[in-house]
Amino acid sequence: MQDAGLIALDWGTSSLRAWLLDDxxxxxxxxxxxWGIMHLPEGGYPTAYAAITEGWHDxxxxxxxxxxxxxxxxxxxxxxxxxxxxxAELAGSLVQVETGLGTLRLVPGLLEAGDPAFPDVxxxxxxxxxxxxxxxxxxxxxVLPGTHSKWARLAGHRLTGxxxxxxxxxxxxxxxxxxxxxxxxxxxxxxxxxxxxxFARGVLAAQDRGALARLFSSxxxxxxxxxxxxxxxxxxxxxxxxEELRLASPILQAGDPRVALxxxxxxxxxxxxxxxxxxxxxxxxVDNSAxxxxxxxxxxxGLIVPTQLQPSGA
Numbered sequence: 001m002q003d004a005g006l007i008a009l010d011w012g013t014s015s016l017r018a019w020l021l022d023d024x025x026x027x028x029x030x031x032x033x034x035w036g037i038m039h040l041p042e043g044g045y046p047t048a049y050a051a052i053t054e055g056w057h058d059x060x061x062x063x064x065x066x067x068x069x070x071x072x073x074x075x076x077x078x079x080x081x082x083x084x085x086x087x088a089e090l091a092g093s094l095v096q097v098e099t100g101l102g103t104l105r106l107v108p109g110l111l112e113a114g115d116p117a118f119p120d121v122x123x124x125x126x127x128x129x130x131x132x133x134x135x136x137x138x139x140x141x142x143v144l145p146g147t148h149s150k151w152a153r154l155a156g157h158r159l160t161g162x163x164x165x166x167x168x169x170x171x172x173x174x175x176x177x178x179x180x181x182x183x184x185x186x187x188x189x190x191x192x193x194x195x196x197x198x199f200a201r202g203v204l205a206a207q208d209r210g211a212l213a214r215l216f217s218s219x220x221x222x223x224x225x226x227x228x229x230x231x232x233x234x235x236x237x238x239x240x241x242x243e244e245l246r247l248a249s250p251i252l253q254a255g256d257p258r259v260a261l262x263x264x265x266x267x268x269x270x271x272x273x274x275x276x277x278x279x280x281x282x283x284x285x286v287d288n289s290a291x292x293x294x295x296x297x298x299x300x301x302g303l304i305v306p307t308q309l310q311p312s313g314a
Contacts (some may be wrong), residue, residue: 004059006296006304009052009104011069012036012124019053019291020061025307027291029056037068037075045075049099062303063104064294066127070095070106080111080121086158091300107297112162120164124290125150129159131293132262132286134308139257141248143283145241145267147172151248155257165238165247175233180218183229190230196273198231202238203245203277211243229285238293252280260284 005028010017014036020029035041035048053063070078078095094105109123109162125144129152132142136154144150147168153161177182205214210295218236221227227235252259252275259275261268261283275283293308299306 004061006295006298007053007056007061007063008291008298009049009063009067009069010124010127010290011065011067013038013075016048016052017191017290019294019310020053020056021295022037023305023307025295025309027309037071037073043129044266045069046100049104050101053101054181060102062298063099064094064107064298064301064303065104065246066107066290066294066297067124067186068107074106075104075297076106078106079249080109080123082111082113083162084155084158084160085110085126086133086156087296087300090126090130091297094297094301105298105301105303108295110159110162114161120162122150122152122162122164125152125162127297128262128289129154129237130296131291132260133157134292134296135286135289135302136258136260136284137208140284141251141257141259142286143244143259143271145261145263145271149244154177161258165244167244171237171240174215174236180215180236181194184222184232187229187232190228192237194228195231195234198227198235199238199270199273200277201227202235202240203242203274204238206239206246207249207278211239214239237270238274238277241271242278245278245280253276255281258284260286262286262289282313 005023006021008019016035017032019027022028031052033052042046069075076095076097081089081093090107093108097104107127109121110126112120128144129142139155142152142154149165149167151163152159218232222229222232261271298304
């Protein structure tokens with residue numbers, strides 16, 4: 001077991017985040033670049049890795065990464081593990097990459113194969129889930145908003161199953177490449193109150209008959225003057241996030257297990273607002289889950305002394 005801190009990377013499709021940690025879990029430095037696996041600099045993965053970690057190899061620090069860097073299109077594929085899985089399974093299945101600056105270990109993704117007719121996968125979110133488990137300390141439904149939102153079931157400190165909803169990607173497609181976004185991009189910016197009201201209206205509309213039956217109302221409400229052009233996309237966002245809550249209503253109405261959110265702060269805040277509008281209890285918020293998950297997996301793999309992030313790394 002090494003005692004030289006840790007280099008941790010969250011390497012996704014569009015961005016790369018890196019942290020340098022001391023032995024006690026304190027974050028000494030953090031960097032980010034737009035070098036996701038689809039936007040690598042000249043020289044590819046080795047160049048991006050060397051640049052994002054420059055000056056961090058003065059000691060024999062172990063390095064670990066999660067995300068799309070371990071996908072089939074990534075640096076080296078880290079094959080999916082089946083659910084249920086937790087810290088031990090992930091730590092025991094790390095895939096090594098020789099970087100020229102030492103060994104980088106890649107965290108595998110997870111495969112949900114409970115229904116063979118409809119398999120599901122995640123890559124990167126499994127690390128967030130592991131980081132959230134330490135904070136939650138018990139069974140929960142963990143919601144991970146994003147381009148492909150995940151609703152994951154945590155039980156016994158393991159991720160036992162999950163479902164993907166393409167909320168963010170559908171929003172991007174509809175707002176940029178459909179009639180629903182036509183004429184709204186150049187509209188004068190509306191007030192926060194008007195935009196929040198439109199978002200709330202969308203969340204509630206989805207609870208009625210579902211988002212698909214109400215999508216065109218995004219256009220009709222603007223044409224009739226019921227919603228300002230500047231707030232149309234907020235209404236559309238409310239519809240799509242509201243649809244997630246409608247689909248999850250049996251779980252949410254039961255109130256057991258509890259629900260938690262982790263991920264981008266602004267997006268989590270929007271989901272929190274949707275929960276409030278729909279009349280559900282506020283979900284717990286777990287911050288820094290990706291970094292904590294990387295630290296926990298590195299600890300379980302014997303790369304570092306197991307530790308919890310210190311407040312300065314929050």
